[in-house]
Amino acid sequence: MVKTIFEDIKNSIKGVEIKEISYAERGYHLAVEANKGNLLNIVGLLDKKGFYIADMCCVDYVEYLEVVYLFNNHHNLCRIKVTLKVDPERPVAPTISHIYKMAHWYEREIHEFFGVYFEGHNKLIYLFLHDGIDFYPLRKQRVPVPAEDMKLLNSFKPREEEDEFFVNLGPQHPSTHGVLRVVVKMNGEYVVSAEPVLGYLHRMHEKMAENRTYQQFLPNPARMDYPGALIFNLAHVAAVEKLCGIEVPERAQYIRTITCELNRVASHLLWIGAFLADLGGLTPFLYAFDDRENILDILEAVTGSRLTYCYFRFGGLYNDVDDNFVSETKKFVKRMRERLVMYEKLITKNVIFINRVKGIGIIKQDMVPKYGCSGPTIRSTGIPFDMRTHEPYAAYDKIDFEIPTGAVGDNMDRYMVRMREMAICLDIVEKAIAKLPSGPINAEKIPKKLKPPKGDLYHAVESTRGETGVYIVSDESDKPYRMRWRVPSFSNLMTFPALAEGSLIADAIATMGSFDLVIPEIDR
Amino acid sequence: MNELKCIINIIGEETTRAIIGLVGVMILVVVNALILTWAERKVAGHMQRRIAAKEVGPFGLIQPIADSLKLLCKELITPQHVERPLFYLAPTLIFLPVLVSFVVIPFDSYLQVKDINVGILVILAFSSLSVLSILIAGWGSNNKYSLIGSVRSVAQNIAYEIPLLLSLLPVIIITQSLSLRDIVEAQKGLWFVVYQPFAFLIFFTASVAETNRTPFDLPEAESELVAGFHTEYSGMRFALFFLAEYTNIFIVSAIATTFFLGGYNGPILPGIVWFLIKTYFLVFVILWMRWTFPRVRFDQLLNLAWKILIPVALANLIVTGGILKL
Numbered sequence: 001m002v003k004t005i006f007e008d009i010k011n012s013i014k015g016v017e018i019k020e021i022s023y024a025e026r027g028y029h030l031a032v033e034a035n036k037g038n039l040l041n042i043v044g045l046l047d048k049k050g051f052y053i054a055d056m057c058c059v060d061y062v063e064y065l066e067v068v069y070l071f072n073n074h075h076n077l078c079r080i081k082v083t084l085k086v087d088p089e090r091p092v093a094p095t096i097s098h099i100y101k102m103a104h105w106y107e108r109e110i111h112e113f114f115g116v117y118f119e120g121h122n123k124l125i126y127l128f129l130h131d132g133i134d135f136y137p138l139r140k141q142r143v144p145v146p147a148e149d150m151k152l153l154n155s156f157k158p159r160e161e162e163d164e165f166f167v168n169l170g171p172q173h174p175s176t177h178g179v180l181r182v183v184v185k186m187n188g189e190y191v192v193s194a195e196p197v198l199g200y201l202h203r204m205h206e207k208m209a210e211n212r213t214y215q216q217f218l219p220n221p222a223r224m225d226y227p228g229a230l231i232f233n234l235a236h237v238a239a240v241e242k243l244c245g246i247e248v249p250e251r252a253q254y255i256r257t258i259t260c261e262l263n264r265v266a267s268h269l270l271w272i273g274a275f276l277a278d279l280g281g282l283t284p285f286l287y288a289f290d291d292r293e294n295i296l297d298i299l300e301a302v303t304g305s306r307l308t309y310c311y312f313r314f315g316g317l318y319n320d321v322d323d324n325f326v327s328e329t330k331k332f333v334k335r336m337r338e339r340l341v342m343y344e345k346l347i348t349k350n351v352i353f354i355n356r357v358k359g360i361g362i363i364k365q366d367m368v369p370k371y372g373c374s375g376p377t378i379r380s381t382g383i384p385f386d387m388r389t390h391e392p393y394a395a396y397d398k399i400d401f402e403i404p405t406g407a408v409g410d411n412m413d414r415y416m417v418r419m420r421e422m423a424i425c426l427d428i429v430e431k432a433i434a435k436l437p438s439g440p441i442n443a444e445k446i447p448k449k450l451k452p453p454k455g456d457l458y459h460a461v462e463s464t465r466g467e468t469g470v471y472i473v474s475d476e477s478d479k480p481y482r483m484r485w486r487v488p489s490f491s492n493l494m495t496f497p498a499l500a501e502g503s504l505i506a507d508a509i510a511t512m513g514s515f516d517l518v519i520p521e522i523d524r
Numbered sequence: 525m526n527e528l529k530c531i532i533n534i535i536g537e538e539t540t541r542a543i544i545g546l547v548g549v550m551i552l553v554v555v556n557a558l559i560l561t562w563a564e565r566k567v568a569g570h571m572q573r574r575i576a577a578k579e580v581g582p583f584g585l586i587q588p589i590a591d592s593l594k595l596l597c598k599e600l601i602t603p604q605h606v607e608r609p610l611f612y613l614a615p616t617l618i619f620l621p622v623l624v625s626f627v628v629i630p631f632d633s634y635l636q637v638k639d640i641n642v643g644i645l646v647i648l649a650f651s652s653l654s655v656l657s658i659l660i661a662g663w664g665s666n667n668k669y670s671l672i673g674s675v676r677s678v679a680q681n682i683a684y685e686i687p688l689l690l691s692l693l694p695v696i697i698i699t700q701s702l703s704l705r706d707i708v709e710a711q712k713g714l715w716f717v718v719y720q721p722f723a724f725l726i727f728f729t730a731s732v733a734e735t736n737r738t739p740f741d742l743p744e745a746e747s748e749l750v751a752g753f754h755t756e757y758s759g760m761r762f763a764l765f766f767l768a769e770y771t772n773i774f775i776v777s778a779i780a781t782t783f784f785l786g787g788y789n790g791p792i793l794p795g796i797v798w799f800l801i802k803t804y805f806l807v808f809v810i811l812w813m814r815w816t817f818p819r820v821r822f823d824q825l826l827n828l829a830w831k832i833l834i835p836v837a838l839a840n841l842i843v844t845g846g847i848l849k850l
Contacts, residue, residue, distance in 0.1 A: 167668050174750060189672070189822055280738060280819025286572035346816075352739055353818050506821045509748055 001076040002029045005049065013041050021081075027242065027458040028070065028079035036094055039084055043096045046071050046080065052369035054079070055458075055486035056106035058114045059473050060140045065091050065114060068471070070458060070486075074369070074378070074385045079458065086116060088139075095121040101370040101498075102491050113138040115145070125152045128199035128523060137207055138482075164192055167505075171200045175509045177274055178519030182496070182512070184505065191508050194500040196493055201523040209483035214240050214314070214450045217483070222308035224485065225521040227267035228464035229309045230299075231260050232521075237312040238393055239459035239470040243452040244314070251439045252316040253395040258329065258432045259299060259311065260394065261425040265336065266295040267464035268418050268425075271516040275415070276347060278513035279356050284347055291339055298328050314450060315443030326433055333426045340423055348419065357411035361499045361511030364409060372491045375466025376421065377515060380406035380413035387462035399431050411514040418516075449478045465489050465516055487521045545637030549626040553771050558588040560770040560807065567811045598759035603665075606756060610664030615757065615764035618657035621650035622771045629778050630705045632788045632795035643704040644696070647779060648689060651734065654768065655681040658743065658753050661765075665756040673752025676822060677736065677743035683829035684733040690837035691726040694719075694844035695783050708787030715786040722840045724784040726833050728806070731776035733825070735769065738814040742822055777806035 009018055009032060017033040034042050051071040059066045069082040086093050095118040097104040107118040108127040115136040118124060134150065136143045170181035179200035185192040205224060209217050221236045222229035234256060241248060269292045273285030296306045302321050303311040311318050347353055365381045378385050384403040388396040404420035406413025452474040460469035466488030475481040492515045500508040532540045562577065562585060569576020577584030602611065628643035630636040640646055655678055662674020696702060698719065699710040717724045733740040744752030754765045781787055781802040788795030
């Protein structure tokens with residue numbers, strides 16, 4: 001795969017600089033240096049080859065700004081980094097939002113944080129920041145926002161038309177589970193268009209990372225994705241370990257796997273409750289919380305916290321698990337299997353529920369690469385794409401498990417994929433516990449001050465909502481030069497306007513519920 | 525005793541009966557709402573594996589009184605943009621038809637405010653008035669959620685009024701009377717639910733929809749419309765909507781009991797006890813449904829009424845009429 005793409009790009013695009021990179025060190029296979037002239041050709045070629053847009057970000061190297069596009073393939077691991085250098089004095093880049101829909105939002109994000117203009121972008125207004133900021137926050141030097149750009153702040157003003165009206169779902173609304181705002185244009189009960197407005201929970205974790213050492217940033221990822229905090233914790237830790245070349249002991253890898261899977265079950269349980277509450281059934285919420293409580297108790301005993309875990313350390317863990325953890329986990333797995341049967345009876349076979357979710361909010365397979373959505377959202381369309389098998393980390397390569405997939409890509413499939421995933425998580429936990437080796441849980445000789453070698457790295461894990469990637473640029477200091485978080489809910493949410501269009505408001509809300517959105521993660 | 529008789533003579537027996545009846549009905553409405561708020565919390569709690577209210581009074585029985593005191597003490601907030609006369613009118617208006625419906629319900633063979641020979645028509649006529657006040661509330665609130673909620677409510681009520689009526693007609697055909705007492709008396713032997721199981725099911729479904737309860741609670745669908753038509757109401761005005769909702773639940777259960785479950789008929793225990801047992805059993809079923817089912821979608825709701833309930837009710841009516849004619 002890597003070889004053929006390498007040849008393809010080299011042959012079809014003249015004068016392009018393309019390099020093969022050591023995947024083990026950098027987390028991507030090919031680095032392509034594009035210029036304004038051939039960027040669209042390269043991206044167009046990747047689009048034709050079925051690559052999806054994994055991430056897009058920008059790094060300020062002071063002499064120049066570098067826009068980074070990361071592409072990957074759903075079926076064969078082949079990550080390609082395309083970079084484009086732009087002049088910091090007058091940063092202009094061509095848009096790729098007409099090729100990849102998701103770039104629409106990424107470009108808006110880069111524009112507001114770095115001041116890069118994307119020529120041809122049809123709506124280059126602010127995405128996260130709304131008012132009260134007059135410089136580009138992620139630039140290394142203070143660059144004031146030009147006067148005409150100040151108008152773009154807070155520039156989202158929907159205008160009413162005859163026979164149609166706007167309803168704000170959020171930022172305070174029962175259906176959005178947090179502070180997401182979706183401006184829905186409605187015609188009677190039907191949604192004409194839906195436009196998410198982000199930034200109500202924006203805390204600039206990426207800027208925070210630049211101001212702290214790698215250790216000091218440890219608690220932050222848990223605040224991004226509170227229901228699946230351990231996995232975000234792992235994403236950060238594993239990326240830094242890979243960058244520094246730290247070997248993690250096997251026991252720690254297994255414990256990471258077990259705790260992450262328990263966390264995944266807890267997160268999915270929270271989702272079931274919230275999803276059914278969106279559909280008007282309030283009782284499953286409390287049933288799910290009952291089970292979730294068990295997991296939280298188990299995890300509390302080893303990690304010390306119940307929600308925003310900070311359990312993993314560079315090279316190992318904070319704490320070893322004991323026999324009590326093992327027996328409690330086994331007990332929970334047994335109990336949860338019975339409870340899954342009960343959920344099946346209570347929810348899955350309910351006629352009203354089936355009628356509400358079947359055939360609603362269909363994501364087609366050809367939509368997926370354009371948005372780069374991941375997690376249960378993509379698996380529901382039938383593509384068995386899961387970072388745990390796609391690019392195994394921790395101990396996932398030593399454990400056999402299947403990836404549940406759907407067929408249609410509707411809300412029912414997303415529900416079924418998550419339900420089956422919970423059962424499979426329990427299997428993984430059981431198998432991992434059976435194989436749990438003894439030994440140390442921390443790597444030896446981890447320096448107090450981590451100073452990774454110069455360079456960049458992309459590392460992705462499968463969080464409960466999909467591909468969670470960390471792109472780190474290191475400058476040999478103890479603080480990251482740039483840390484970019486690729487979060488799954490962000491790209492999953494982007495599909496929402498397309499799915500909501502023309503549906504009933506009740507269906508749109510069911511679809512939004514089926515994504516399992518976590519707003520702090522989207523806003524970062 | 526003589527003085528009492530004297531007063532009755534002066535103001536007339538009918539008026540006295542009406543006054544006593546109205547006072548009784550008021551007490552019943554309030555007590556019923558208190559019981560139902562407590563029952564709803566308890567039923568919900570136990571279905572959701574928690575204990576529910578237990579601190580105030582034994583088994584939390586005083587909790588509803590504490591709640592209503594809290595609501596009474598709350599400031600009545602009137603948002604600036606509302607249509608004031610309509611906004612004030614709606615909570616009062618929703619409560620009145622509910623009271624009238626009680627007049628004709630026979631709680632026991634002697635316990636009835638007034639036996640009107642078109643009793644069921646009175647109930648149906650007045651209960652359909654409540655949709656008017658919901659519409660007024662939604663319009664007067666000048667809020668998009670409220671308006672959508674009230675418009676949904678109107679569509680829903682129009683759709684479900686028809687199967688509601690159609691399901692009662694077979695019973696009326698059998699008894700040849702519109703008076704509720706006659707209907708109950710006709711069930712001294714077998715209850716009509718045995719003759720008319722479909723009619724009973726249709727009536728029950730339609731009445732759950734009429735009272736805006738889950739799975740048909742679209743006018744106040746909280747995940748879509750925040751709180752629907754009563755989004756902007758607070759304090760006692762909100763409590764009046766609540767009171768009306770609980771009283772409506774009681775009324776539809778009482779009508780179902782009267783029409784299909786033999787009303788106050790039953791062995792050993794006094795009639796009123798049987799009546800309350802049957803009614804509160806149906807109330808419990810409605811609460812049970814609320815805490816088990818998710819909400820249906822708007823088009824599914826209307827399809828159910830127009831495509832299933834109405835044709836089945838009509839067929840049932842024709843079959844019943846045909847059999848009786850033979």
